[in-house]
Amino acid sequence: MFGYVRPLKGELKVREFERFKSVYCGLCHEIGRKYGKIYSGILNYDLAFLALTIDAFSQEDRCEYKKCISSGPFRKKCVRCGSRGIALSADISVILTYNKLLDTAADEGFFRAAASRLLAFFMKRAYNKASAMMPDFRRHTEKCLAELSEIEKSGGVSIDRPADCFASIMSEAMRQALFDFPELARMFYHIGRWIYLVDAYDDLPEDIKKKRYNPLIGRFSLKTPELSDTDMESFRFTLYHSLAAASELLDKLHIGQDRTILENVVCLGLFKVTEDVLNRAWKRDDRL
Amino acid sequence: MIQDPYKVLGVTRDASDDAIKQAYRELARKYHPDNYTNNPLSDLAQEKMKEINQAYDIIVKERAGHAPSGGQYAGTANYAGIRRLIEMGNIIEAERQLSAITDRGAEWYYLYGTVLYRKGWFDAARQNIEKACEMAPSNLEYRNALNRMANMNMGYRTYGQNTGMSGCDVCSGLICADCCCECMGGDLIACC
Numbered sequence: 123m124f125g126y127v128r129p130l131k132g133e134l135k136v137r138e139f140e141r142f143k144s145v146y147c148g149l150c151h152e153i154g155r156k157y158g159k160i161y162s163g164i165l166n167y168d169l170a171f172l173a174l175t176i177d178a179f180s181q182e183d184r185c186e187y188k189k190c191i192s193s194g195p196f197r198k199k200c201v202r203c204g205s206r207g208i209a210l211s212a213d214i215s216v217i218l219t220y221n222k223l224l225d226t227a228a229d230e231g232f233f234r235a236a237a238s239r240l241l242a243f244f245m246k247r248a249y250n251k252a253s254a255m256m257p258d259f260r261r262h263t264e265k266c267l268a269e270l271s272e273i274e275k276s277g278g279v280s281i282d283r284p285a286d287c288f289a290s291i292m293s294e295a296m297r298q299a300l301f302d303f304p305e306l307a308r309m310f311y312h313i314g315r316w317i318y319l320v321d322a323y324d325d326l327p328e329d330i331k332k333k334r335y336n337p338l339i340g341r342f343s344l345k346t347p348e349l350s351d352t353d354m355e356s357f358r359f360t361l362y363h364s365l366a367a368a369s370e371l372l373d374k375l376h377i378g379q380d381r382t383i384l385e386n387v388v389c390l391g392l393f394k395v396t397e398d399v400l401n402r403a404w405k406r407d408d409r410l
Numbered sequence: 411m412i413q414d415p416y417k418v419l420g421v422t423r424d425a426s427d428d429a430i431k432q433a434y435r436e437l438a439r440k441y442h443p444d445n446y447t448n449n450p451l452s453d454l455a456q457e458k459m460k461e462i463n464q465a466y467d468i469i470v471k472e473r474a475g476h477a478p479s480g481g482q483y484a485g486t487a488n489y490a491g492i493r494r495l496i497e498m499g500n501i502i503e504a505e506r507q508l509s510a511i512t513d514r515g516a517e518w519y520y521l522y523g524t525v526l527y528r529k530g531w532f533d534a535a536r537q538n539i540e541k542a543c544e545m546a547p548s549n550l551e552y553r554n555a556l557n558r559m560a561n562m563n564m565g566y567r568t569y570g571q572n573t574g575m576s577g578c579d580v581c582s583g584l585i586c587a588d589c590c591c592e593c594m595g596g597d598l599i600a601c602c
Contacts, residue, residue, distance in 0.1 A: 282531035289530065302439045311530055341533075359563060360533040366566035367530065393570030 123222060123288075123321050125406050126399070127168040127313065129383060130390035138383050140200065143410070144185055145177070146170040148202030151188065152212040157248040164219040167410065168317070169211045171387055175306065176207030176299045178377045178384060210299045216252035217260050218291070220245050221267055228271070262294045274335040281319060281337040281360070289314035305371050309388075312368040316392065319361055320399050324406075358400060365392050415465035415472075427473070427498065434466045473498060489517055496521070501528045516546035520555070532559075 129142060149170055150162045187198040202208060223245065226238040253260040270287040292314030297307040322337050327347040329336035338344060342353045349357060369388050377384065398404040416423050419433045441459045446452035488507065495504040505525045511518060523538030536559060542552045584599065591598040 280534060282526070282529075282534045286529075286531065301442055302435050308530075315530060356533070356536070359536065359559075362563045362566055363532040363536075363559060364530070366562045367532075369566055369569075370562070389566070389569050393567070 123317065124166040124168045124218075126317055126320050126392075126395050127171050127387060128391050128395065128410060129167075129386045130394050131410050133390050134383065134386055138380075138386070139410075141380065142170065142174065142383055144200040144202045145174050145208065147188075147199050148205070148208045149173055149211055149215070151201050151203070152208045153215060156212055157216060157251065161216065161245075161248060164215050166215075169215045169218075171384075172214065172295065172299075172310075173205070173207035173211035174380055175296070175310075175384060176210060177202075177205045178380050179300060179303065180206060180378070207299070210256070210295075213252040213255045214259065214295050216245070216248050217256065217263055220249040220252075221263055225267065225271075256298060259294055259298050263291050266291050266294075277335070277340055279340045281322070281341045282315075284337045285315045285318040288318040292317070303375070305375060309368045309371040312364040312371070313388070313392075316361060316364040316368070316396075319357075319364070320396060323357070324399050324404060354400070358396075361396055361400075365389075365396070368392075415468040418461055418465035419469070430466070430469055434462065437462045470500075489521060492521055496524055496528065499528075501525055505529075516542045516549065516552065518542075519545065520549075520552045524555070527559075535559075 129139075131139060134142070146165070146167065150165050153165065154162050185200050186203045188201045220242060223238045223242040227235045227242060266287045270284055273284045273287065289311045293307045293311035296310040297304070300306050319337075326336055326338055326344075328334075330339065330344065330347055338349075338357070342349055342357075365388065369385075372384060372388050395404065416425070419430060419437065421430055421433050425433075438459070441455045441462060446455040449455075492504050492507050495501075495507070504521070508518065508522050508525060519538045520542035523535045523542060526532075526538060527535035536556070539552060539555050539559075543549070543556055546552060588598040
């Protein structure tokens with residue numbers, strides 16, 4: 123589900139790219155510090171983007187140089203520290219990952235489900251700790267995912283309804299973080315909707331093969347993963363409209379720092395990812 | 411309970427919706443619990459925050475209630491009232507009233523599409539507005555709504571596809587065009 127939200131690296135200035143990486147490293151460091159280094163694997167660029175957006179409205183700007191396993195024994199990396207965005211994103215990461223594991227345990231075949239259940243068991247303590255920091259967000263996430271589960275069981279032809287459940291989780295994450303910027307919560311609603319739909323298209327061939335729920339199957343009456351030209355046009359239209367709506371909201375905000383990085387992600391990065399996914403050229407594990 | 415919600419937010423009774431929203435935001439920023447962690451005044455701030463939220467809710471509900479309520483007109487098409495609800499941002503009530511209407515013509519599909527659009531349900535919104543256009547092909551309001559959606563998409567995609575263009579590229583492109591034009595006896599930009 124995650125990994126789609128990323129900047130278009132080629133259009134970032136070097137200092138902007140370094141800044142984005144420092145937030146990503148900061149998030150890794152914070153998760154390691156709060157929950158244990160073993161959880162650093164739950165990191166993704168989407169939550170780094172969330173942290174960057176929250177911090178765009180603050181004046182905090184502390185960078186420390188720390189050693190990091192991924193940069194070798196002698197080099198130190200610039201790690202963004204102590205910011206509110208990173209602190210909140212770390213908690214949100216744990217809550218979302220734990221719920222994703224439960225979701226996998228419920229939906230997948232025997233071996234993957236068992237592995238997910240085991241990981242969830244070990245993650246329970248971290249989940250409880252994160253939930254204590256953000257109880258409202260946890261409740262909202264569980265409620266939305268339960269609703270999504272009901273929709274998946276009953277099927278239906280709407281793609282908006284299931285997307286709304288996931289979008290609502292992302293929107294709530296932002297609402298909890300920045301209470302007095304409802305436009306940001308709305309922006310994250312549109313981005314969350316886009317993530318859900320892009321992920322649905324990405325998973326379509328496997329879902330059809332394994333006869334799993336996928337909102338596109340009901341909407342476009344699919345027997346194979348190929349959409350007709352008209353259906354592809356409708357789907358492309360709705361994906362781009364969510365991004366256009368997010369971009370319009372971003373335009374109206376008076377952001378302090380990092381405006382150009384956020385614009386890069388929303389206007390260029392997500393555009394590229396959309397085209398790659400729709401052309402089936404997307405590789406999830408591509409590192410920046 | 412609050413006596414006068416307008417007094418709590420510090421606005422007059424005839425303040426515009428935007429002024430009310432602005433006043434709410436400023437007070438919310440001032441009394442937000444995050445500003446009072448480890449502060450002896452945190453309890454007072456929490457009470458004040460509750461009061462502000464209550465006052466805002468009362469005013470919003472009161473203003474929405476000035477539109478004729480679907481309760482009196484259940485089953486008949488009260489589209490003027492629904493349009494007012496949409497304008498004021500009361501999408502939930504607008505959707506509820508629309509769902510109660512059984513006789514669904516072009517205007518119903520247009521308004522329902524608009525409500526879905528506001529919710530961010532763009533796929534169903536487009537389908538409904540397209541249906542409205544189909545049922546009333548000469549209606550400019552419905553056609554314009556569809557065109558606006560298409561234009562917004564085009565604007566976003568054009569920006570995404572023109573990567574690498576900057577202000578310098580635009581200016582130098584224009585200067586080159588002006589030079590070429592002058593070579594051929596014309597003058598694209600008079601002052602260059």
